[in-house]
Each structure stands twice: as structure tokens, then as C-alpha cells.
Amino acid sequence: MAAAISAAAAHAQSPDPRSAAVIVTGGEATTPIPTLMEGPAANVANLEVADHLFLRLANLGPELITSGDRSFVPQLAKSWTRRDSVTLAFDLDERAQWHDGVPVTARDVLFTFERARNPAIAPRLAELLRRIASVTAESDRRVVFRFSRPYGEQLYDAVWHVAPLPAHLLEGIPPEQLRQSSFAGNPVGDGPYRWVRSVPGQFIELAANERFFLGRPGIDRLVVRTASDADARMNLVLSREADAMDNILPPLTNLERMAGDKDVRLIPVPSPTLGFLLFNQRDPADTSRPHPILADREVRRAIILSLDRGLLVRAVYGPYGEVPYGPASAILWIRHGTPKPAGLDRAQASRLLSSRGWKDSDGDGVLDRNGLPLRLTLNFPASSAARRQMALLVQQQLRQVGIEVVLQQFEFPLWTEHRNAGRFDIDFSATSQDPSPSGLTQGWSCGGGTNAAHYCSLTVDSLMQVAIGSSDHAREAWHTVLRRIEDDAPAAFMYAPSYVYAVNRRFGNVTIRPESSWLLLWKWTTGAPAARRTAGY
Amino acid sequence: MVTLAIALVLIFILMRLAPGDPLARLSEDRPLTPAQVVALRARFGLDRPVGAQFVSFVGALAHGDLGTSIQYGRPVIALVSERIPATLLLGGTVLLLNFTVGVWLGVRQASRRGGAEDTALTLLSLSAYATPSFWLGLVLAWLVGVKWHLLPAAGMEDPLLDPAAGWLAHAADVGRHLVLPALTLSIVSIAGTMRYQRSAMLEVLRLPYMVTASAKGLPERAVIWRHAWRNAFFPVLTLFGLWLPILVTGSVFVESVFAWPGLGSLAVGAVGYRDYPLLMGSSLLVAAVVVTASLVSDLAYAFLDPRVRLS
Amino acid sequence: MTVLLEPLRLAWRTPRGRAGALVLLAIAAVVIFAPPFLPDPLAQPDPIGGASLAPSVTHPFGTDLYSRDVLSRVALGGRISLVVAVIAVGLSITLGALVGLVAGYFGGVVDAVLMRVVDAALAIPRLFLLLLVLAVSERVPVWALVLLIGATGWFGTSRIVRAEVLRLREESYVRASEALGASRRRVILRHLLPNTLGPLLVAATLGVGDVILLEAGLSFLGLGIQPPAPSWGGMILEAREVLVTAPWAGLFPGLAIVLTVLSVNLVGDAVRDAVDPRGA
Secondary structure, eight states: OHHHHHHHHHHHOOOSSSSSEEEEEOOOOOOTTTTTTGGGGGHHHHHHHHHOOOOOOOOTTTTTTOOSSSSSSESSSSEEHHHEEEEEEEEETTOBBOOOOOBHHHHHHHHHHHHTOOOTTTTTHHTTTEEEEEEEEEETTTEEEEEOOOOHHHHHHHHOOOOOOOOOHHHTSSSGGGSSSSHHHHHEEEEEEEEEEETTTTTTEEEEEETTTTTSOOSSSEEEEEESSSHHHHHHTTTTTTTTESOOOOSSHHHHHHHTOOTEEEEEOOOEEEEEEOOOOOEEEEEEOOTTTOHHHHHHHHHTTTTTTTHHHHHHHHHHHOSSSSOOOOOOOGGTTTOOOOOHHHHHHHHHHHTTTTTTTTTTSOOTTTTTEEEEEEEEETTOOHHHHHHHHHHHHHHHHTTTEEEEEEEHHHHHHHHHHOSSSSSEEEEEOOOOOOOGHEEEESSSSSSSTTOOOOHHHHHHHHHHHHSTTHHHHHHHHHHHHHHEEEEEEEEEEEEEEEEEEEESSSSOOSSSTTGGGHHHHHHHHHOOOOOOO | HHEEEHHHHHHHHHHHHHSHHHHHHHHHSSSHHHHHHHHHHTTTTTTSSSHHHHHHHHHHHTTTOOOTTTTSSSSSHHHHHHHHHHHHHHHHHHHHHHIIIIHHHHHHHTTTTTSSSHHHHHHHHHHHSSSSSHHHHHIIIIIIIIIIIOOOOOOOOOOOTTTSSOHHHHHHHHHHHHHHHHHHHHHHHHHHHHHHHHHHHHHHHTTTHHHHHHHTTTOHHIIIIIIHHHHHHHHHHHHHHHHHHHHHOOOOOHHHTTTTOOOHHHHHHHHHHHHHHHHHHHHHHHHHHHHHHHHHHHHHHHHTTOOEEEE | HHHHHHHHHHTSHOOOOOOHHHHHHHHHHHHHSSSHHHHTTTTOSSSTTTOOOOOSSSSOOOOOOOOOOOOOOOOHHHHHHHHHHHHHHHHHHHHHHHHHHHHHHEEEEEHHHHHHHHHHHSOHHHHHHHHHHHOSSOOOOOHHHHHHHHTTTOHHHHHHHHHHHHHHSHHOOOOHHTTTTTTTHIIIIIHHHHHHHHHHHHHHHHHHHHHHHHHHHHHTTTTOOTTTTTHHHHHHHGGGGGGTTTTTTHHHHHHHHHHHHHHHHHHHHHHHHHHTTOOO
């Protein structure tokens, strides 16, 4: 018996000559297949694993610019030409092939876009691709996109949202059965890694695609582990059971803990997260009437001036966060060149408030006007440690100018319900932005889907349309939009952090991409072959 | 089985009444347009009246179909059955430890009542019980897993273990991953078991026939184990009935801290998501286990003490 | 008030009971009288430089993640935690004892119905029952919350009590008492109830710890105490993120809970000894 055990141990211990990397993430990738990632499946975990398996026509360049035709990096498409203001032609790389050896052709692109543009099959994608009028093939390797009108992000829409799927494997499967098909359990792609196996609830194993036409991946085995708890993720990296983890969450003590391990490198990456205090412009009790306090722009401006936002960001994110100007997270390329956001100015805030009639007439420390005290509720989801920490500080800071803030924390679905129904005074919102600034219409245009505060400025709406339409002067046009929004003060923009990744130092040439973390993992190199990481033997 | 039915109806109603909507989570990052919301509601059957939803749930249940999870997009039965082995392993180990170590310690405490050992164990068990399980888990994971590097810090398997390595290597791997979460859960639950067992033993030891047996001169050990133990087992049997479901669904905190892929974390995630099908499926499982456990312990009462008449 | 003091009076008879009672009184005194003399538990004087400081002269228990003084938060937080614990647990064991006694003694249909209800309730996660309240009204006052926690915590206790009663009702002295014509109420109160004090006591002791942590979990859901108001359970949950780097933030509220549980146990043991008709 003892001999058998030690023999087994010895067998397990014999070094595997293949190099390996283990990443641990918070979410589980259950359907990493383009066009299937709808609704709850459109989560970061699925998107990131899909990026290992499936290749896009082109990737974003290092500056993440989404406008124009020039700043993209060829992937499946080796080149493209613009024929006119509404037509783009792509030439596919002849070397590209699916993991089963079949070459990637125009037929695959057409097949995928036919499904992706169908609202019955993929409503989210269809919405994103709505400005594509047609996708046709001129030859085996040439695909032509026609758009409904001229606008700056045509190339972005054609290449970014969906990666092509293998038509030869999927044509026979009706879309509604794709999820249960054997393909879903064993996807075949054309990317740098191919599927090996999935152990549900635990990890997914991928293997290097040795015939990857852009270069052989430096790491042979890639394991993506799941651990929903942040402490578990950190422990796995510190115990060397994992090599890399995504985003070390606040509080700052976590960062200090990881920084204390000298074999782990911390890599800050601009994040798509944007946090802001949204001021409800309608009365929560009756959304047809304006908000008794917050409908007044000067009051909103005064609130913003009463906050030391720099201090708040430093308290929660340390050096890894910024105060945003307008609704622009760190991932939006338009944020470069914007003015500095307003700082703390309590004197001016008090002046503004008293000029609008807010005085402390009963000496209780809280301003009031016509018997109405300046008291506001602040809603936030209990699950966000960052927002909880900031909300406490916001309450403290606003009290110093005589504004009373009542904190209300909610379970996440409840918080969302309150937000969507407009039942809040101030809502501590956070969104995760796409690299394209056109996503700003969601929250800041008059009919925007997430515009829960009913902020409506026709000027901003038309400025946004101009910016979306422009190609060469897009940056300036978007800056005009941001300035107008800051002027109108519909929200106090609180934080645009960087994510901090932790990667074991034995990997070289490590790049983490803001738009999809592990996109360039196939280019990493590893020094020594993987030593057995298990403890206890 | 009436109980099961009642419980199911109650759970269903409660879930529907509780505020919050599964679609709330979906619009977390990428907001949905009204058209998308309508389409998704139709897909998940949420646009039909509650009564109709329940009827179709029961109908599907009769065919062994528990529906599709909103969060994962996969059949509930598949999701639940994937998690059962891990849950049984952890729960089973903890139960075993409870009913061996826990009972033994409780009995031992009772037989040495008032002594230094009893006091120390009381102190220890109460402190252990009052300690949050996630605390204990985090401390153990950090100390044993990270600092001393003796055992894995999280997970159930080593992903880099060669799949062809043979069942013994795999068993050893899972075993090593099992130690810390089982230890965490056991410490907390054994603390409770000890208290109940001690209290029950004390009751029995004071009974007249026990005093008589002691007076007759039988060696104390024999007295305890042969006469008292059986009767003192009653409350512990009830404990079995109570703790079995808790341990089947696992301690959610322990599962999350150690990334143990059990049912508990699946169920709680479903609550936060308002993932109705998954919630119903896992609740059904828990309810079935509770009912079974109650039945088993009732039968065991009758078996252990023939004087007990059951209704 | 006298209901609360009666157990303490009984406990005073033995040295261990006295120790337990003293500790409880001390905790209560600190919690009631100390807060005005301590720094503001809600203030965050220095969120960047003053966060997670180790215990020192200025901050005997250190500061937490948000630079708040832990000692004053433990003192103030004890108010809500103790009130919740005492009332909720009291309610739970009362209900549990009642139902268990009735079901176990009367048997038959009564037992069947009661136990089906208990089983069904056990099968429903406690979380759901509490979430239901949100459906009825979103802002739940603390007293209602406490009653609810108590009302959802008796199911397991009732099964344990019932098991004891099932065994005990066959005992010779119970049978004798019945044969002599004692009323049912007398039998229950005189013979059965005192003997179930054992498990009830354990349930109470363990329940105190359970309830405090449950209350913390509920505030996470938006029920109960809203930040920045402190409670022991809430402090432990918040301190989870700094468990390794700043253990004092969770250690001291945890110690407070353990001390409370221990002293409740000592008092309870003494009470049981005093009440037990057959003596220690």
C-alpha cells in the first residue's frame, strides 16, 4: 500500500516538460462562444476566454482609439481598404486556419455576421451592429462591409464586437440548439489557444495552438481557474498555486499584501470602470415633477465643489485612480487632453448654496429653505467595497457645508430596482465602459437606457451625434461633449481607477490589455520550465 | 411528502414576492434596451402570471426537468448534479468528524464535569462556535496554505495534475485540498455538537438508575458507555436531522473562502441573481434532504428507545 | 426587566455563575455608559494616514479600515448587538420550547401538524423568510427586525425539545404523576420543562453568537442597521477584508462576542443548576 502511494506520488511529481500558466479569475466562463454571449453570458469571464480561442478581424491599437481606420492591428484580416464613406473591404490572411485544420474563409465571416445581426438570436450584438447594412463576400478571402451611413467607428463596429465562428461546423446546427450542442462543450476556434477540457466550477484548460499563424504561443498549457472570493484568489497567487490574477480589489491593504511578495509583479492597467454620484433631477416620489432640491444646477455644482474627490480616490485606490473629467473612464481614448476636474472649494460651494436661498435658519447645522432641510439619501449596493468606503467619506465631507446625507445600502438587485425606478436622491452608480465613446449615449442622452436621473440636454444630444459621425476630428468633438456635461453637472464624477494585476515574475514580455486582459498572453515567455507548484510532498 | 409540497409552494411564492428581478443583474454593465428586456423576459418565461409559471414548473418537474438557469444558461439538473460530489465529500467528512470526535468529546466532558478539562473544553468550544467560519477559514488558508506552504490554499483539485496520473494520485490531490475546508467547518460544528452532547449526557448521568448502577459498583467507564450513551444520543440524533441539510448545502462562507465547488455557493449566487429556476432546484434538494433526515431521525428514536411511541 | 434580572439572581448563588453575571453586567455597563466618553465612533479623521493603525495609547483597540476608532465602535456597537441578541434569542427559545413541548407531549395530530410546519420551515432558507419582509415594506424598524430574527430561529430548537419530551414522557415519574391525576399543564411545567432546560440552554448560548452574525449579514442586504452605525457583527464582516493585515479590527468585536457567549453560558449553567429539581 505504502509502495503504491509513493509510486503514485513520484509519478505525479515527475516534471512536465511543457510550460504552463495558471490564471485565477473571479468569474466562471461557461459559454465562451461568440454570438452565445447574450444576457448573463455577456460577462468578462466568457469574453476573455473567448479571446484565447477566437480571433477577431483586427484588434485595437495600443492607444485604444476606436475612431477612424488607421489605429487597428491586423489579426484575421491582414489588410483593409476603404472604398467610400460607407464601404470597407477586408482581405483575410490565407494562413489562418481553424483548430481542426480547415482554413478560415469569407464564408465564416458571413455566417457569423448573419447570426450576430439577427435580433432574435443575439439581441445585444444586433443592437451593437445595427449600423452595418450588409456583409458580402467578393472571393474566398475578401469580405465587404456596407454601412447605413458615414460615421467614425465603422471599422471598430466591423472588427471588434464579434469574432468569426467556423461555418463548416455550425451551419447545420440551428441557433437555438447551439448552446446544447457538442460544439458548446468543445469549441473549435482559430485563436492562439485551443480547448482541452473544462471542470465545472473549477477551471478550464487550454493548450497552445502550435500552428497559430501569427506565431507560436510561448506557453504550452493555459489554465483559467475560478475563485469567486478575492481573498481566495490572492492566497492562490501567494501560495504559487496560480501565476496571475486579475484586479486586486480595494481596500488598499490588499495591494500592500501582494506588493510584499517579491516574486509577484504588480501591473496597473487602465480600467473601464467609472464611478459617479448621479443626481436625480426628478422627484423620487413623483417622477413627473422636478426634484425639489437637485433640479437646481447651482445646488448640484455646489455639491461637487464640496467634495475633495482627490482625497476620496487616494483613500480607496491609492495611486491607482484618477478623478475623471466628465463620464470618461481610464479606458476611453478621448480622456487625453481634457481639462482638470474641479477641486475642493468649500467657500464657493457655500456661496452658491446661500445664493440659491439655502441658509441654516434653525441652527441645527443643516441648511434649509422654506422649511425644507437640505437632506438627501445616497443609495449604493452593499457588494461594492469601494463605494461603501467613499459613501462614508462623502457623508462626512458634505456635512461640513451643511448638507445632510443619509446612507442607504442595498442588496444588488434591489439597488438596481431602486435606480431604474428613479427612487433615489443621489445614486452611487458605476458602469463598465466599452472602448467606444458612443456608449455615452446610454447614460447621458435624453432617451438613454441607463439615464435613470432623467438628465436631458438637447445640446449634448446633438453634440454627441456630431462626435459619433466625425472621423478625423472625433477627439475634439467628444471633448466638447464632456465639457458640456461637466457644465450641466448631472453627476459628480468620482473615480476612474486602474486595475492592478498580479503576475508572477517568472514570465517575460508580459502585457495586459485594458480592453481584454489576457489578449496578448500568447506572447508571454517563461523562464524556467514550470516547477511543480504543489506543496506538502 | 406533503411537507415537501408545502415547502415548495412556499419557496416559490416567497421568491416571487421578494423584490428584485433576475434581469437586474443582467444590465449590470451593459444596459439592455427595452426591446431586449422584453425578449429576455419572454425567453425565461417571466412575463407570464405567477400562477402559470408555477404550473409549468410543476409540469416540467414531473418530467424530471428542473428548468434552465438564467445565470448560466444551462439545465439546472446539470448544474446541481455537478456540484453534488464536492458537497457530499465536504459534508460527509464533516458529519463523520462530528459524530465521532464531537460525540466523544461531549461525553468525555460530561463524565469529567467541573474539572479543569471540562472548563477548558467549554471555553474552547464556545469560542470556536462564536467565531465566524469565514474568519477561521481565512486564517487557516493564510497560515497553512500561504505562510507555511503545507496544504493548498483553495480549490478542490490541482489543475496541473496530469489527468492520466491514476486514481490514487487524484484521490490524494483531492484529499489534500479537502483538509482545510473540512477542518474549518468541523471546528465550528463540533463545538456545537459537543455542547449538546455534554448537556444530554449530564441529564442522563443524573438519572436514578444511573446513580444505582454506579452504586452497584460497576466500573465507571462501563456505566457510562453502556447505559447512558444510548439515551444521551437522542438530541444528537436530532442534531443529525438538523445539520445534515446544512452540511449538504455546505457552509457558504467556507466554500467561498476555499473556492470549494459545492452547492452552497451555487445556491447563494442564485439568490443574489434572483435566478428562480436554480433557486427552486437547489431548494428542492435541500427540502428533500431535510424531510428525509427528519424521517430517519424519527425512526432512529423509535429504534433506540422502544418505549417511545410515534404518531 | 425583572425577567432579565431573575436568571442573574439565581446565577449569583454559585461562583461560576457569579463570574458570568459579573462579566455580563460589565459588558452592559461599558455599552451603556462608556460611549459619551470615547471618541466619535463615526468620525473618519484621517482616511489615508489613519486607516488600519495598530493598537496604541491613542487608540487602544486600533483603528479600522476607515480610520475609525475600534474601541468606541465596539462600545457603541454593543448596544444594538446585545439588544438584538437578547430579545431575538429569548423569543426563539421561548417559541421553540413551547412548540416542542406541545408537540412532544400531546402527540397525535397536533404533533404531526406542528412538525410538518417545522420541517417545511426548515426547508426554506432563513434568508428567504427575511427577504419576504422586504416585499412587504422596505424600511423595517429595528424592533421589527429583531422580532423577525427571533421568529425565524426556533424551528431547530423545537425539534430538539420535542425529542427530549418524547423520551421523557415515558419516564416512570411522569407516568406516575399523570396517574395521580396531575393536570397536563402541571406535568409539562413541573416535570418536562425543567428537564429540557439543558438543550434550551445550549440553544440560547449558541443562538447569541448566531444572531449577532445574522444581524450583520442582514445589514448587508439593506435590512437593519445602516452604515455608519456600528454593530459587532457588522464590524466583523467589514474587517474581513483586512483580516490578515489589520486583525485587530475584527479581533476585538469578535472577542466581545465570545465574552458575551461565554458569560451567557455560565449564567445559564448556574440557572439550570438552581432550577433542576433533583439538584446538581
